[in-house]
Amino acid sequence: MKTFLLVLFLGVFLVATDVHAGKPTCENLTGEWINELGSTLTISKIGKDGKIDGTYASPSGTGGKPVALIGWSNSLSPKAGKDNVRVVSFSVHWGDYGSVTSWSGACSIKEGKPTISTIWNLVRSNSDFAWDHILTNSDNFNPK
Amino acid sequence: MKTFLLVLFLGVFLVATDVHAGKPTCENLTGEWINELGSTLTISKIGKDGKIDGTYASPSGTGGKPVALIGWSNSLSPKAGKDNVRVVSFSVHWGDYGSVTSWSGACSIKEGKPTISTIWNLVRSNSDFAWDHILTNSDNFNPK
Amino acid sequence: MKTFLLVLFLGVFLVATDVHAGKPTCENLTGEWINELGSTLTISKIGKDGKIDGTYASPSGTGGKPVALIGWSNSLSPKAGKDNVRVVSFSVHWGDYGSVTSWSGACSIKEGKPTISTIWNLVRSNSDFAWDHILTNSDNFNPK
Amino acid sequence: MKTFLLVLFLGVFLVATDVHAGKPTCENLTGEWINELGSTLTISKIGKDGKIDGTYASPSGTGGKPVALIGWSNSLSPKAGKDNVRVVSFSVHWGDYGSVTSWSGACSIKEGKPTISTIWNLVRSNSDFAWDHILTNSDNFNPK
Numbered sequence: 001m002k003t004f005l006l007v008l009f010l011g012v013f014l015v016a017t018d019v020h021a022g023k024p025t026c027e028n029l030t031g032e033w034i035n036e037l038g039s040t041l042t043i044s045k046i047g048k049d050g051k052i053d054g055t056y057a058s059p060s061g062t063g064g065k066p067v068a069l070i071g072w073s074n075s076l077s078p079k080a081g082k083d084n085v086r087v088v089s090f091s092v093h094w095g096d097y098g099s100v101t102s103w104s105g106a107c108s109i110k111e112g113k114p115t116i117s118t119i120w121n122l123v124r125s126n127s128d129f130a131w132d133h134i135l136t137n138s139d140n141f142n143p144k
Numbered sequence: 145m146k147t148f149l150l151v152l153f154l155g156v157f158l159v160a161t162d163v164h165a166g167k168p169t170c171e172n173l174t175g176e177w178i179n180e181l182g183s184t185l186t187i188s189k190i191g192k193d194g195k196i197d198g199t200y201a202s203p204s205g206t207g208g209k210p211v212a213l214i215g216w217s218n219s220l221s222p223k224a225g226k227d228n229v230r231v232v233s234f235s236v237h238w239g240d241y242g243s244v245t246s247w248s249g250a251c252s253i254k255e256g257k258p259t260i261s262t263i264w265n266l267v268r269s270n271s272d273f274a275w276d277h278i279l280t281n282s283d284n285f286n287p288k
Numbered sequence: 289m290k291t292f293l294l295v296l297f298l299g300v301f302l303v304a305t306d307v308h309a310g311k312p313t314c315e316n317l318t319g320e321w322i323n324e325l326g327s328t329l330t331i332s333k334i335g336k337d338g339k340i341d342g343t344y345a346s347p348s349g350t351g352g353k354p355v356a357l358i359g360w361s362n363s364l365s366p367k368a369g370k371d372n373v374r375v376v377s378f379s380v381h382w383g384d385y386g387s388v389t390s391w392s393g394a395c396s397i398k399e400g401k402p403t404i405s406t407i408w409n410l411v412r413s414n415s416d417f418a419w420d421h422i423l424t425n426s427d428n429f430n431p432k
Numbered sequence: 433m434k435t436f437l438l439v440l441f442l443g444v445f446l447v448a449t450d451v452h453a454g455k456p457t458c459e460n461l462t463g464e465w466i467n468e469l470g471s472t473l474t475i476s477k478i479g480k481d482g483k484i485d486g487t488y489a490s491p492s493g494t495g496g497k498p499v500a501l502i503g504w505s506n507s508l509s510p511k512a513g514k515d516n517v518r519v520v521s522f523s524v525h526w527g528d529y530g531s532v533t534s535w536s537g538a539c540s541i542k543e544g545k546p547t548i549s550t551i552w553n554l555v556r557s558n559s560d561f562a563w564d565h566i567l568t569n570s571d572n573f574n575p576k
Binding site: 181204205265266272273274275276277278279280281 | 469493553554562563564566567568569
C-alpha cells in the first residue's frame with residue numbers, strides 16, 4: 001500500500017513537473033522560446049490583462065546576459081473568413097548599451113511547430129546621423 | 145507677518161505645483177504628450193531601470209478610453225561625432241479589439257519643440273490573410 | 289490688333305508654362321518635393337502603368353549628388369466609409385555606398401499642404417552583425 | 433567521329449543550358465525564387481547600375497497573375513570585422529487592387545540555401561482610417 005501511494009505520488013509529481021516544464025504553445029505562450037540567432041525569449045507569466053513578464057537573452061551583440069522583458073498578448077475568437085492568431089508585443093531595455101528593442105507579431109503553427117513570427121525595431125542612443133537611430137528586421141521564435 | 149508667511153508658503157506651493165505639472169521634456173519624459181491624430185500619451189512614471197508606466201488614449205479607432213501603457217526609456221552620454229538622443233519604446237493592449245501596438249523611437253527637439261518621433265506596429269488577431277496582421281506607420285508626439 | 293493677339297498669346301503661354309512648372313500635388317505628383325532633412329525627391333515622370341521615374345538627392349550621409357529613382361504610384365476611386373489616398377513606393381541605389389533605400393507611403397493634405405508621408409528601409413551591405421543591416425524611419429515630403 | 437562530335441556538341445549544349453537555367457545564387461540573383469506563401473519572384477535582369485527587372489506572382493490575395501517588378505541590388509567588398517551581404521530592394525504595382533508593395537533585404541546563406549530575407553511594406557489606397565494604409569511583415573525567398 002505504502003509503495004503504491006509512493007508510486008502514485010511520484011507519478012502525479014512527474015506529470016505535474018512535465019506540465020510545468022512543458023514546451024510553450026500558441027495557446028499558452030509561457031515557457032522558453034529560441035530564435036534563429038540563438039536568443040532565448042522566456043515568457044514567465046501572462047496576466048489576466050494580457051501583460052507579459054519574462055526575460056530575453058541574446059548571445060549576439062549583448063553578451064548573452066538575460067534582461068527584463070515586458071509586453072502584451074491579445075486574442076479574439078475566430079471569425080468566419082478571417083485568419084485568426086494570438087498577437088504579441090514585447091520589449092527590452094539593453095542597459096548600458098543605451099538601446100531598447102520591441103518585437104511585434106503573432107503565434108501560429110509553421111512547418112508543424114508553434115512559431116512566434118515578429119518584426120522588431122531597435123533604437124540606439126548614439127548613431128552617426130539624426131536619421132539612423134532605428135534598426136529593423138524579423139525574428140522567428142520556436143519552443144526551445 | 146503671518147499673512148506674509150502664508151503668501152510665501154502659497155507661492156512656493158504654487159511654484160512647486162507648476163514644476164510638477166510642467167510640460168514634459170526630452171530630459172524628463174513624464175507628463176502628457178499628444179500626436180497628430182489627437183491621441184494622448186501619458187507617461188506617469190519612469191523607474192531607475194528605465195521602465196515606463198502610463199496610459200494611452202486614442203480617439204481614432206478605439207473610442208478614446210485610456211488603456212495601460214508600459215515600456216522602456218534609455219540613454220547614453222553624448223559621444224563626439226555621434227548624434228545623441230533619448231530612446232523609447234512603449235506598448236499597449238487594446239482589450240476587446242484583440243490587438244496590440246508598440247511604438248519605437250526617440251526624443252529630440254524638432255521645430256523648437258520636444259518631439260518623440262516614433263515608428264509603430266499594430267498587430268490584429270483577425271485579418272483577411274495569414275500575412276496581413278501587422279500595420280505600421282509613424283507618430284510624432286509633442287507636449288500636450 | 290496684332291499686338292493684342294501677341295500679348296494674349298504670350299499671356300496664355302506664360303500661364304501654361306506656369307502650370308507646367310507648378311508645384312506638385314497629390315493628384316499630379318510630378319515635380320520637386322523636399323523632406324525635413326533637406327533631401328530633394330524629384331518625380332520627373334509617371335507612366336500610364338503607374339511607374340515613377342525621377343531622382344533623389346540627400347545632403348545628409350551621401351554628399352547630395354542626385355541618384356536615379358524608380359517606383360510606383362497607384363490609386364483607387366474613393367469608397368464610402370473609407371479613407372482614400374494615392375499610394376507610392378520608390379527606391380534608390382546609393383552607388384559606392386553599397387546600400388539601397390525604399391520608401392512606402394501615401395499623399396494626402398496635412399496642415400494645408402500636399403504631403404507624401406512615408407516609412408523607409410535602408411539596407412547596407414556591411415554592418416557589425418548579421419542582424420543589423422536594415423535601418424528604418426519615416427520621411428515627410430512637401431512641394432519644394 | 434561524326435557521332436562523337438555530335439554527342440560532344442549535345443553534351444556541351446546541355447551543360448550550357450543547364451548553367452543558363454540554373455538556380456539563382458546570392459552572387460547571381462537572376463532566376464526564380466519562391467517564398468513561404470508560394471509567391472514567385474522572378475529576377476530576369478540586373479543591369480550594371482544594379483537595376484533589377486522582373487516579375488512577381490502572388491497566389492494569396494491577388495489571384496496569382498505576374499506583375500512587373502523593378503528594384504535595385506547593391507554590394508560592397510567584404511571588410512574585416514563586418515558582416516557582408518548583397519542587398520536588394522524591389523517593388524510592384526498591384527494594378528486594380530490599388531496598392532503597391534516594396535521589399536527590402538539581403539541575400540545570404542541560411543540553412544544551407546541562398547535566402548533573400550526581406551521586410552516588406554504594402555500601401556493600400558482605401559482603408560478604414562487615415563492611419564492604417566500600410567501593412568508590414570517579412571518574407572524569405574529561396575531558389576524555386
